[in-house]
Amino acid sequence: MNEQPKQYKWVGTRAIRPDGVDKVTGRAMYGADLALPGMVEGKVVRSPHAHARIISIDTSKAEALKGVTAVITAADMPVADSKPVASGEAMINFKDLANNVLAREKALYEGQAVAAVAATTAAIAEKAAALVVVNYEVLPHVIDVMEAIKEDAPVLHDDMFTGGVKPKPEKASNVANRVEFALGDAEAGFAAADLVIERKFTTEPVHQGYIEPHAVVADMNPDGKVDVFCSSQGHFMVRAFCSQLLHIEMSKIKVTAAEIGGGFGGKTTVYLEPLAIMLSRKSGRPVRMTMSREEVFRGSGATSGAAMTIKMGATKDGKITGAYAELYLQAGAFPGSPVGPAAMTAFAPYDLDNVKVVGFDVVSNRQKVVAYRAPGAPISEYGVESVVDELASELGIDPIEIRTINAAKEGTQAAYGVKFGTIGFQETLDAAKATEHFKTPLGPNQGRGVASGFWFNIGGESCAGIRVNEDGSISLTEGSPDIGGSRASMALMAAETLGVDYHSIKPSVVDTDAIGYHFVTGGSRVTFATGMAVVEASKAAIDELRARAAKVWDVDVDGVVWEDGHAKPASTNVGDFEPMSLAEIAKVANKTGGPISGHADINAKGAGPAFGTHICDVEVDPDTGHVTVLRYTAVQDAGRAIHPAYVEGQIQGGAVQGIGWALNEEYIYDKNGRLENAGFLDYRVPVASDLPMIDAIIVEVPNPTHPFGVRGVGEVPIIPPLAAVSNAVAAATGVRFNQLPLSPPTILAGIAASK
Amino acid sequence: MAKHHITTTINGEEAEYLCEPQETLLDVLRDQVGLTGTKEGCSSGDCGACSVMLDGRLVCSCLVLGVEAAGKAVETIEGMADGENLHPLQQKFLEEAALQCGFCTPGVLVAAKALLDTNNNPTETEVRYWLAGNLCRCTGYDKIIRAVMDTAADMRGA
Numbered sequence: 001m002n003e004q005p006k007q008y009k010w011v012g013t014r015a016i017r018p019d020g021v022d023k024v025t026g027r028a029m030y031g032a033d034l035a036l037p038g039m040v041e042g043k044v045v046r047s048p049h050a051h052a053r054i055i056s057i058d059t060s061k062a063e064a065l066k067g068v069t070a071v072i073t074a075a076d077m078p079v080a081d082s083k084p085v086a087s088g089e090a091m092i093n094f095k096d097l098a099n100n101v102l103a104r105e106k107a108l109y110e111g112q113a114v115a116a117v118a119a120t121t122a123a124i125a126e127k128a129a130a131l132v133v134v135n136y137e138v139l140p141h142v143i144d145v146m147e148a149i150k151e152d153a154p155v156l157h158d159d160m161f162t163g164g165v166k167p168k169p170e171k172a173s174n175v176a177n178r179v180e181f182a183l184g185d186a187e188a189g190f191a192a193a194d195l196v197i198e199r200k201f202t203t204e205p206v207h208q209g210y211i212e213p214h215a216v217v218a219d220m221n222p223d224g225k226v227d228v229f230c231s232s233q234g235h236f237m238v239r240a241f242c243s244q245l246l247h248i249e250m251s252k253i254k255v256t257a258a259e260i261g262g263g264f265g266g267k268t269t270v271y272l273e274p275l276a277i278m279l280s281r282k283s284g285r286p287v288r289m290t291m292s293r294e295e296v297f298r299g300s301g302a303t304s305g306a307a308m309t310i311k312m313g314a315t316k317d318g319k320i321t322g323a324y325a326e327l328y329l330q331a332g333a334f335p336g337s338p339v340g341p342a343a344m345t346a347f348a349p350y351d352l353d354n355v356k357v358v359g360f361d362v363v364s365n366r367q368k369v370v371a372y373r374a375p376g377a378p379i380s381e382y383g384v385e386s387v388v389d390e391l392a393s394e395l396g397i398d399p400i401e402i403r404t405i406n407a408a409k410e411g412t413q414a415a416y417g418v419k420f421g422t423i424g425f426q427e428t429l430d431a432a433k434a435t436e437h438f439k440t441p442l443g444p445n446q447g448r449g450v451a452s453g454f455w456f457n458i459g460g461e462s463c464a465g466i467r468v469n470e471d472g473s474i475s476l477t478e479g480s481p482d483i484g485g486s487r488a489s490m491a492l493m494a495a496e497t498l499g500v501d502y503h504s505i506k507p508s509v510v511d512t513d514a515i516g517y518h519f520v521t522g523g524s525r526v527t528f529a530t531g532m533a534v535v536e537a538s539k540a541a542i543d544e545l546r547a548r549a550a551k552v553w554d555v556d557v558d559g560v561v562w563e564d565g566h567a568k569p570a571s572t573n574v575g576d577f578e579p580m581s582l583a584e585i586a587k588v589a590n591k592t593g594g595p596i597s598g599h600a601d602i603n604a605k606g607a608g609p610a611f612g613t614h615i616c617d618v619e620v621d622p623d624t625g626h627v628t629v630l631r632y633t634a635v636q637d638a639g640r641a642i643h644p645a646y647v648e649g650q651i652q653g654g655a656v657q658g659i660g661w662a663l664n665e666e667y668i669y670d671k672n673g674r675l676e677n678a679g680f681l682d683y684r685v686p687v688a689s690d691l692p693m694i695d696a697i698i699v700e701v702p703n704p705t706h707p708f709g710v711r712g713v714g715e716v717p718i719i720p721p722l723a724a725v726s727n728a729v730a731a732a733t734g735v736r737f738n739q740l741p742l743s744p745p746t747i748l749a750g751i752a753a754s755k
Numbered sequence: 756m757a758k759h760h761i762t763t764t765i766n767g768e769e770a771e772y773l774c775e776p777q778e779t780l781l782d783v784l785r786d787q788v789g790l791t792g793t794k795e796g797c798s799s800g801d802c803g804a805c806s807v808m809l810d811g812r813l814v815c816s817c818l819v820l821g822v823e824a825a826g827k828a829v830e831t832i833e834g835m836a837d838g839e840n841l842h843p844l845q846q847k848f849l850e851e852a853a854l855q856c857g858f859c860t861p862g863v864l865v866a867a868k869a870l871l872d873t874n875n876n877p878t879e880t881e882v883r884y885w886l887a888g889n890l891c892r893c894t895g896y897d898k899i900i901r902a903v904m905d906t907a908a909d910m911r912g913a
């Protein structure tokens with residue numbers, strides 16, 4: 001592990017997080033932990049059908065039940081305009097978002113909300129929900145992505161014509177969009193190759209699996225002001241979406257970010273929040289709504305199942321000459337799968353002259369997919385990294401060596417458009433190669449897999465405020481919900497910049513009334529972008545502190561420098577003054593102009609792309625088909641690790657989600673399109689006894705655009721495991737499965753077929 | 756339906772509440788007693804976020820009825836620290852960053868304490884199997900397992 005460079009006192013240390021004690025003592029308030037006086041409980045009525053026309057909804061029986069305070073349907077909601085907006089890292093149309101929140105004409109998936117009720121107790125609300133009579137006309141449904149693109153597939157939206165193709169198709173279909181980009185000439189690349197490998201892959205839909213179900217408390221006053229307290233990855237997103245959906249001015253909605261019990265992209269949109277506001281308006285009381293685990297699985301989050309073809313060619317000495325990918329990703333009920341980023345990231349780790357990628361965004365009767373950690377990239381890079389592995393083994397080249405031969409570096413033109421600046425892919429390969437893990441011999445039925453991953457990382461809008469209190473302590477405000485220790489990172493960067501003790505800084509994630517707009521916590525952007533805002537706010541405060549010292553000394557502000565938490569004369573020419581500490585300046589602030597603060601409202605640019613390389617050892621039981629992960633190493637370029645322990649935590653957690661995707665997790669539907677495994681017993685996320693330690697190795701190739709070199713770390717680590725695990729299984733069994741998850745029946749069938 | 760009047764001990768203090776016969780101990784703790792540190796992740800016994808001790812036994816409070824706590828001793832995360840002094844596990848979790856979102860943390864801590872109370876020298880495998888009923892989606896378990904092992908080592912040394 002890299003220790004922090006000498007010049008930093010706080011950045012790079014493993015300080016205790018400021019919100020830590022609250023979280024280990026049960027004090028921290030998550031989405032469902034707030035109870036307001038007079039509060040009632042809301043409950044959603046959900047479609048039992050995968051695809052059905054809503055003929056009528058009779059709410060009279062529910063309304064008549066004693067204790068019921070409100071019942072709502074789509075008829076209570078304004079009709080939304082068709083208008084695309086950013087949702088997490090993808091786009092969504094408000095008309096679709098409105099229909100996803102509350103179905104209007106059709107229910108497009110099992111679990112879609114069709115009505116909601118509020119009552120004095122949760123038990124009464126449950127009863128009332130069962131009394132809402134919805135008359136459906138059940139329609140044929142389709143779930144699988146390749147089924148959904150067939151000519152005769154049931155069509156979800158009869159007004160949807162494939163975008164991105166010319167001329168516009170005459171028939172409506174489930175293909176919402178086609179994306180394509182190319183660099184050079186892929187066919188010429190294949191012609192120049194000594195070996196060409198073409199494979200088809202499938203991956204199943206998986207869920208983000210945050211342990212905290214969605215939860216909200218909303219309270220609407222008679223004067224139209226709304227207070228919302230909820231668990232989300234962006235309270236400004238909640239404000240914007242509720243404002244648009246319900247036609248309430250933004251200034252009237254105040255959203256407070258609850259502590260959030262995991263999101264991984266799944267909490268970058270709204271489900272319950274608009275319903276709770278509408279129920280509160282009708283009830284005249286605060287309304288709390290929480291999803292059950294079943295509702296979480298059926299009605300929220302989740303990402304695409306996919307099918308793809310990957311074709312790559314290389315020369316005898318391992319140089320990749322041509323690459324082609326064709327990707328089909330489920331969007332769920334409404335357009336907007338992550339096929340765009342899947343297509344862009346597919347070959348991004350490599351310096352290639354000839355690339356073509358085609359992608360299709362396909363709707364089907366599942367919940368609308370929402371971002372899941374590096375949306376799309378784990379899927380496409382799984383296919384690519386599997387073929388790279390096969391090329392390497394066919395050509396007799398070491399898997400790290402073939403990646404080194406082709407690795408993108410500074411100046412590489414990526415097929416998706418950018419020319420890379422300073423990047424650290426090669427450094428991750430070198431670090432992986434140098435591990436003891438990579439050299440350790442394996443036993444029988446064991447195999448080792450290597451895979452790499454790339455993610456763009458993003459910047460975006462963030463704000464920060466530094467208030468220097470009268471006693472010299474610092475109140476730091478920002479608006480990025482803290483999912484994994486970001487308050488600590490913000491305070492470390494502020495302490496470093498200001499030159500004060502980390503412990504004198506109290507960081508707070510404040511509500512939407514108290515600070516400017518922030519884009520969601522996602523895209524691996526918070527430490528980069530909100531961190532940049534914190535540094536700029538700190539610098540603004542420093543300028544003010546210098547000005548105040550100048551006033552005390554009666555010198556020009558240019559004659560005062562800031563060093564190590566003190567104002568000092570820039571040179572002896574300025575005068576012979578004792579340095580003034582931040583606390584000393586704060587103490588006399590009332591005599592020098594009043595309170596001292598610094599603010600920054602930015603749209604951060606220049607996020608640094610990040611790469612990771614993982615090594616996985618497995619043992620496959622030939623009798624049961626069970627795969628045990630024996631050893632796992634994950635190397636990643638973090639640019640600069642502000643808080644190395646939480647960077648390692650991101651890497652370890654992401655790797656394990658990827659292992660779950662590779663080995664156990666999948667949505668299983670019955671023939672009616674109903675989810676059969678909507679619980680943690682049957683949708684099996686990795687548990688402690690499934691896993692070894694995850695060795696996280698941080699490589700630091702600083703991002704030149706960030707004051708401390710931060711790139712962002714959250715997303716890359718979920719990308720490599722899918723291929724690292726399956727390459728290891730291939731090495732252990734001699735069979736290439738080309739499908740996930742690698743569940744025991746799949747493995748046994750594959751082994752049997754190979755004999 | 757008539758509510759039951761239950762007298763019990765919660766975190767060493769006598770407590771009473773009224774609850775419906777079908778209400779779970781988890782709901783009672785959160786909604787009647789106001790102890791929201793115990794979390795609900797599934798209400799089906801699969802995630803361990805609701806872990807509490809009932810008469811010295813580790814249970815999922817979502818699988819226990821509120822009425823069943825009558826006359827028994829309930830221990831929750833709120834009772835783990837001794838006033839301002841954190842339990843060594845709580846302290847170690849902070850020092851070693853064994854939590855990210857922190858939602859699984861109360862359940863994990865209650866379960867880990869139950870282990871160390873009976874076995875202060877567990878192997879890594881024992882810790883992993885003991886905590887197999889406590890889902891954490893953020894950490895990949897690595898730092899949780901290490902923190903529990905390191906706490907055990909400290910407690911043995913002390």
Ligand code: FES
Binds near residue numbers: 799817
């Ligand atoms: S809430 Fe009790 S085990 Fe999940």
Ligand code: FES
Binds near residue numbers: 262855857860891892
């Ligand atoms: S820290 Fe988030 S679930 Fe464990």
